[in-house]
Amino acid sequence: MDFNDTAEEAAYRAKARAWLDANAEPVDPNEPSGDPLAEREDDDMIRSAKAWQAKKFDAGWACITWPKEYGGQGGTTMQSVIFNQEQSKFKTPPPIYTIGHGMLGPTIMTHGTPEQKTKHLRTMARGEEIWCQLFSEPAAGSDLAGLRSTAVRDGNDWVLNGQKIWSTGAHFSKWGMIVVRTDPNAAKHAGLTYFILDMESKGIEIRPIKQINGGSGFNEVFYADVRVPDSNRVGAVGDGWRVALTTLMNERVAIGAGSATGGFRHLLKLARDAKRGGRPAIEDSAVRQKLAELWVTQQGLKYTGFRTLSALSQGKIPGPEGSIGKAVGAPMAQEMAALAVELQGPLGATRDAAATLHEGLWQGMWLATPGIRIAGGTDEILKNIIAERVLRLPPEVRLDKDMPFRDVPTGPPSK
Amino acid sequence: MNFDFSDDQKLIQKTARDYLAQHAPLSVCRRVLEGNERYDAALWKGAAEMGWLGAAVPEEYGGSGLGHLELVLIAEEIGRSLAPIPFSSSAALATEALLVAGSEAQKKKLLPRLCSGELIGTLAVAEGTGDFDVATPGTRIEGGRVTGEKLPVSDGDVAGIALVLVRDGSGASLALVDLEAPGVTRTSLESLDPSRSQAKLGFSNVPAEIVGASGKGREIVSKVLDRAAVVMAFEQLGGAQRALDVTRDYALGRYAFGRPIASFQALKHRFADLFCAIELARSNAFYGAWALSHGNDELPLAACGARIAATDAFELAAKDMIQIHGGVGYTWEYDCHLFYRRAKLLGLVLGSASEWREKLMTRLEAREAA
Numbered sequence: 001m002d003f004n005d006t007a008e009e010a011a012y013r014a015k016a017r018a019w020l021d022a023n024a025e026p027v028d029p030n031e032p033s034g035d036p037l038a039e040r041e042d043d044d045m046i047r048s049a050k051a052w053q054a055k056k057f058d059a060g061w062a063c064i065t066w067p068k069e070y071g072g073q074g075g076t077t078m079q080s081v082i083f084n085q086e087q088s089k090f091k092t093p094p095p096i097y098t099i100g101h102g103m104l105g106p107t108i109m110t111h112g113t114p115e116q117k118t119k120h121l122r123t124m125a126r127g128e129e130i131w132c133q134l135f136s137e138p139a140a141g142s143d144l145a146g147l148r149s150t151a152v153r154d155g156n157d158w159v160l161n162g163q164k165i166w167s168t169g170a171h172f173s174k175w176g177m178i179v180v181r182t183d184p185n186a187a188k189h190a191g192l193t194y195f196i197l198d199m200e201s202k203g204i205e206i207r208p209i210k211q212i213n214g215g216s217g218f219n220e221v222f223y224a225d226v227r228v229p230d231s232n233r234v235g236a237v238g239d240g241w242r243v244a245l246t247t248l249m250n251e252r253v254a255i256g257a258g259s260a261t262g263g264f265r266h267l268l269k270l271a272r273d274a275k276r277g278g279r280p281a282i283e284d285s286a287v288r289q290k291l292a293e294l295w296v297t298q299q300g301l302k303y304t305g306f307r308t309l310s311a312l313s314q315g316k317i318p319g320p321e322g323s324i325g326k327a328v329g330a331p332m333a334q335e336m337a338a339l340a341v342e343l344q345g346p347l348g349a350t351r352d353a354a355a356t357l358h359e360g361l362w363q364g365m366w367l368a369t370p371g372i373r374i375a376g377g378t379d380e381i382l383k384n385i386i387a388e389r390v391l392r393l394p395p396e397v398r399l400d401k402d403m404p405f406r407d408v409p410t411g412p413p414s415k
Numbered sequence: 416m417n418f419d420f421s422d423d424q425k426l427i428q429k430t431a432r433d434y435l436a437q438h439a440p441l442s443v444c445r446r447v448l449e450g451n452e453r454y455d456a457a458l459w460k461g462a463a464e465m466g467w468l469g470a471a472v473p474e475e476y477g478g479s480g481l482g483h484l485e486l487v488l489i490a491e492e493i494g495r496s497l498a499p500i501p502f503s504s505s506a507a508l509a510t511e512a513l514l515v516a517g518s519e520a521q522k523k524k525l526l527p528r529l530c531s532g533e534l535i536g537t538l539a540v541a542e543g544t545g546d547f548d549v550a551t552p553g554t555r556i557e558g559g560r561v562t563g564e565k566l567p568v569s570d571g572d573v574a575g576i577a578l579v580l581v582r583d584g585s586g587a588s589l590a591l592v593d594l595e596a597p598g599v600t601r602t603s604l605e606s607l608d609p610s611r612s613q614a615k616l617g618f619s620n621v622p623a624e625i626v627g628a629s630g631k632g633r634e635i636v637s638k639v640l641d642r643a644a645v646v647m648a649f650e651q652l653g654g655a656q657r658a659l660d661v662t663r664d665y666a667l668g669r670y671a672f673g674r675p676i677a678s679f680q681a682l683k684h685r686f687a688d689l690f691c692a693i694e695l696a697r698s699n700a701f702y703g704a705w706a707l708s709h710g711n712d713e714l715p716l717a718a719c720g721a722r723i724a725a726t727d728a729f730e731l732a733a734k735d736m737i738q739i740h741g742g743v744g745y746t747w748e749y750d751c752h753l754f755y756r757r758a759k760l761l762g763l764v765l766g767s768a769s770e771w772r773e774k775l776m777t778r779l780e781a782r783e784a785a
Binding site for chain 1: 416417419420484663666667674675677682683686688691694695696698701702704705708720723769772773775776780783
């Protein structure tokens with residue numbers, strides 16, 4: 001048992017580190033890490049993110065796990081993790097390529113046509129074009145297969161109508177991957193088809209969603225008679241659910257591998273700075289118990305991550321137990337933020353950067369964390385996944401599974 | 416990165432699991448719980464013969480010379496079987512105390528007998544209510560003789576020796592006491608988990624020798640508790656995992672409203688929460704095992720993480736076990752109460768989780784200040 005790199009891993013890390021040293025500016029570890037969900041999606045940010053991605057691509061550090069023929073490096077997941085670990089110690093633009101590189105690219109590799117692979121994968125890897133995922137709908141969140149956007153065949157095209165929601169980055173993406181219903185008479189999961197969508201197509205309207213923290217990282221996307229060529233179809237007609245599952249499985253890996261659990265040191269500092277009963281809050285027994293509990297949970301997540309990395313290092317594929325990271329990490333982040341806000345006493349009720357401790361950062365986190373518990377699988381869906389796929393407990397009863405989709409109830413029966 | 420046990424270590428664990436499956440079904444635990452024996456002597460002999468008691472003891476002192484990574488995996492299996500033997504008192508607490516602070520002569524004399532199981536040892540720290548890790552012991556040593564009372568002492572009624580935290584002048588020392596010596600009174604107490612004994616030890620002018628430096632008793636005890644906490648965390652994990660496995664099987668077989676109760680989301684989410692708690696505890700315990708086996712500076716913090724997470728996970732598992740079993744879970748006949756008792760007992764004998772959370776904060780602050 002050890003935390004050391006193998007000789008090959010160490011050599012790879014040194015090489016990554018040397019390149020990053022020469023090409024990026026290191027992060028100051030004592031500087032507050034900032035609001036993790038702060039959105040700074042202006043044109044400058046996009047430009048700098050594109051430039052950084054192109055630089056990595058040209059130097060051989062982009063899409064490390066992708067095959068070389070698609071613009072990757074043919075490397076291992078462990079190498080990708082090592083590069084990301086090192087990269088996180090440097091100031092780099094926000095990660096706008098995670099969905100494309102982590103989820104959509106692998107889906108095209110698995111299910112796409114040769115033409116689609118040739119046309120898209122290389123430019124996706126180099127970051128020339130940004131991709132977004134168009135899955136969720138107002139009536140299809142956790143129940144994704146209940147989606148209602150439609151596509152109808154018309155000659156060599158399909159005509160799309162409907163609405164998607166929670167589409168991260170749709171407003172700066174050139175391409176989207178969309179799942180729509182092509183057969184309402186088929187059963188729920190059987191009537192879906194998966195497409196690549198040019199986001200500049202006529203009939204697409206993108207509206208940002210204002211979140212409770214004031215940010216707008218997500219969008220609603222409306223489709224009115226949007227034409228998509230059949231050559232953009234990924235997988236067979238009616239096979240969209242299977243293709244979508246490839247995307248979603250990669251989402252879990254992408255989220256699991258990236259789950260960061262920083263911030264505890266800052267919370268400890270806050271507990272020293274804040275006062276309770278005229279003394280530093282950290283001397284209060286109730287505060288100490290809560291802090292200790294959070295520390296232990298955070299350590300547990302950290303070393304669960306290390307166990308996953310060990311499996312990767314040995315060439316194993318992480319399983320659905322990776323859901324622990326989000327199932328535990330997201331509520332924990334919310335608890336940490338709530339404690340930090342409460343520790344500030346009445347001052348916690350303000351969000352003024354100058355007046356609050358730590359420049360309102362914890363208030364921002366408190367407003368952001370409810371979203372983390374929902375995005376990419378709610379707490380409840382993750383618990384279902386753990387119960388059904390890890391513990392092998394019986395699946396949920398699904399009343400709508402075998403009936404034609406058009407007959408699936410959408411509300412209480414009318415009297 | 417290789418944050419996992421080796422194949423050889425896993426084989427040792429498998430051997431222990433197979434042995435205990437054969438020799439320590441839950442009926443063995445129940446026999447001690449319901450009978451007059453304080454532990455199962457045959458199983459204790461078997462554990463010694465398997466080399467478990469001295470797994471982390473060098474061969475020169477009669478041990479197997481393996482290491483702590485092997486010891487913790489054996490502890491996990493002891494926990495899984497709810498083995499009614501004084502393993503943690505003797506193989507973790509007393510043995511570790513001698514390894515940490517014993518003189519060459521003390522180690523040569525006692526460790527072989529502890530490893531062979533012929534001698535049972537324990538650590539006597541607590542004195543009634545209050546912190547387990549008592550700040551100023553009332554039990555004292557004067558002129559090489561110990562007087563006072565320790566309560567409760569795990570396995571104090573079956574142990575042959577105890578390492579006793581005593582007041583020594585203005586400080587505290589760790590004293591080695593032969594419990595067969597005149598002046599020692601041993602009183603068995605009714606245990607919350609009668610498959611693991613608890614006792615009161617009285618000392619009246621009993622001859623003793625100091626273990627480790629005089630006046631350093633609290634520091635030594637603190638180190639010993641850290642090491643034992645990691646070992647016991649694995650014992651707790653084993654118990655928690657068994658509770659989860661047994662309860663899962665029950666919930667799959669028990670039908671209500673025409674379906675297995677395991678299909679109800681209220682229970683599935685309870686199972687998922689429990690699974691997460693156990694896995695996080697396992698990860699904390701792994702880290703503790705790494706720190707322990709590498710003699711690492713991280714051990715004081717890692718031990719806290721291992722202790723707290725494992726205590727919480729086993730108690731949650733045992734509570735859920737009864738709840739998910741429903742009415743039968745509350746009967747004497749079903750085994751749920753064996754887990755419920757053991758989880759609470761293990762969660763208290765080295766000091767409660769809240770005591771360890773306080774210890775953790777003190778250590779975290781010290782590290783931040785450094």
